[in-house]
Amino acid sequence: MPASNRTRRIVTAAFGAMVGASAALADGVSLLATQDPQRDSYFTLDFGPPIGATQAFISQTEYELAVDAASGTARFVDYYQTVGALELPGGFTTGAIQIEILPGTSAGTYDAATGQFSTSEIYAVHFEGDLSAFGLTSPVYLPSGANGGVEMLSDTSGRISMEWNGQGVLTDPLGNPLPFTYTCVVNTLFMVDDGCPQPDCEAGDVDRDCDVDLDDLVGVLDGFGTVGPAARRAIGDLDNDGAVGLTDLALLLSAFGGDCN
Numbered sequence: 249m250p251a252s253n254r255t256r257r258i259v260t261a262a263f264g265a266m267v268g269a270s271a272a273l274a275d276g277v278s279l280l281a282t283q284d285p286q287r288d289s290y291f292t293l294d295f296g297p298p299i300g301a302t303q304a305f306i307s308q309t310e311y312e313l314a315v316d317a318a319s320g321t322a323r324f325v326d327y328y329q330t331v332g333a334l335e336l337p338g339g340f341t342t343g344a345i346q347i348e349i350l351p352g353t354s355a356g357t358y359d360a361a362t363g364q365f366s367t368s369e370i371y372a373v374h375f376e377g378d379l380s381a382f383g384l385t386s387p388v389y390l391p392s393g394a395n396g397g398v399e400m401l402s403d404t405s406g407r408i409s410m411e412w413n414g415q416g417v418l419t420d421p422l423g424n425p426l427p428f429t430y431t432c433v434v435n436t437l438f439m440v441d442d443g444c445p446q447p448d449c450e451a452g453d454v455d456r457d458c459d460v461d462l463d464d465l466v467g468v469l470d471g472f473g474t475v476g477p478a479a480r481r482a483i484g485d486l487d488n489d490g491a492v493g494l495t496d497l498a499l500l501l502s503a504f505g506g507d508c509n
Contacts, residue, residue, distance in 0.1 A: 278315075279313045279406075279438040281309070281312070283435070283436055288435070291430070299337050305331070305332050306330065310329075312324070313365070313408070313438075317360035322365040322367055323356060327354075327371075331345035332344065337426060345376075347374070355368065363400075369394070370392070371392050371412070372387040373388045392412045394411065396409055396434075407436065411432065413429065444508035448503070448508060452504060454468060454483075454484055454486070470483065470484070471484035
């Protein structure tokens, strides 16, 4: 795949009393994150005593976090996660879980001096198990807030440690309320993407290398037919309708040959 020649705009900020310095992100960049294989990520559902907590490991995380140092804002543009099954009271299980953020619901703040961010959004939790005994059908929508820190490891890459959490109430099969809290601990590595030097490649640039070529076509064809939360721009959902199909292929072909470097 051809190497991108987009510039990376990085400035430096000191961290108060901390030893050394860390690179701070410039205005209006996206952090393209994937799960850190060296650090655990997990989802915990806690019903309190006497039931206690249940936990499952996260096997995949991919998201785009847009931060702007000038305006002090942060938001998730895209978010996808797969989680193992959680056991609920009574021996019920959620089955495999997929999590996404509803488009347009994320907004928050970003402190360029410290790398800390805080956002609020609505998560859609898709599950494979039969939870009709609790009155639940997939997906379940969870309002939540995320808090985390951005640490630069180089001018163009780094890591993010964050948690998103909240609370809710289930009704068990006997009609009793089951209040719970949930916490998702997420550790990721990211690359900085500050966009293309020239416009008009967004329609078909699946791999975000600022041109629309055979690599992008292969990306759409590989993802063709994918539906649901797994259908994301990174695998060819160019029109953001939750499916990779003919419309996405048409969008790519209409932009084919575009070069925005």
